[in-house]
Amino acid sequence: MSFAHLSLYFMLGSMALFAVALRVRGVRLRDIAPAGGLTLAVLLVLTAVFDNVMIGSGLFDYNSQALLGIRVGLAPLEDFSYPFCAALAVPALWWLAGGSPAGATPKQPSPDDSGRED
Template structure:
């Protein structure tokens, strides 16, 4: 199996799970789009830098027969699917496991359940 095909399966699965989590937890896409987009940009930049450093230092190499061919400097294009998967999979798993979804923009904080003492 080609490396790109395997990567596409994982990327599609993580994006699908992200959309399912948004739907099940009633989270608006607009509320999570800025942090997801900024996380994606940062992770893609880090991947570009560190993959190229590791490949150029000889830490690892890829067999050419399993790659599509396009590269960003030395890093194969397929390496950039991992950050995409991480950006969508991590929050989806967090929300589905019971983690707190982000606060809605303009929403009021929940009222305190504590009773106040009058002085």
């Protein structure tokens, strides 16, 4: 199995988890797109910088036969799927665990809500 196949499976799983979280929590994609896009951009830049540093310093390398062959500096293209997965899976898990989406306003109690349960 190549790194591209493995990356594809993780990306599909992250996208499915993200779609479920959007649906379950009623989050609109257009409300979170700016923050999500910025998060993804920062993660991609950090991946490009630090992967190149780590590979260049000899900390690790990849079997070239398992890669597509496209590189950004020294970092293989497949390495950039991990920030994509993190940018989708981390907020999805947060929302599914009960956290509120960024920018969401908390529900205000209605005037007839006395705060007691019947």
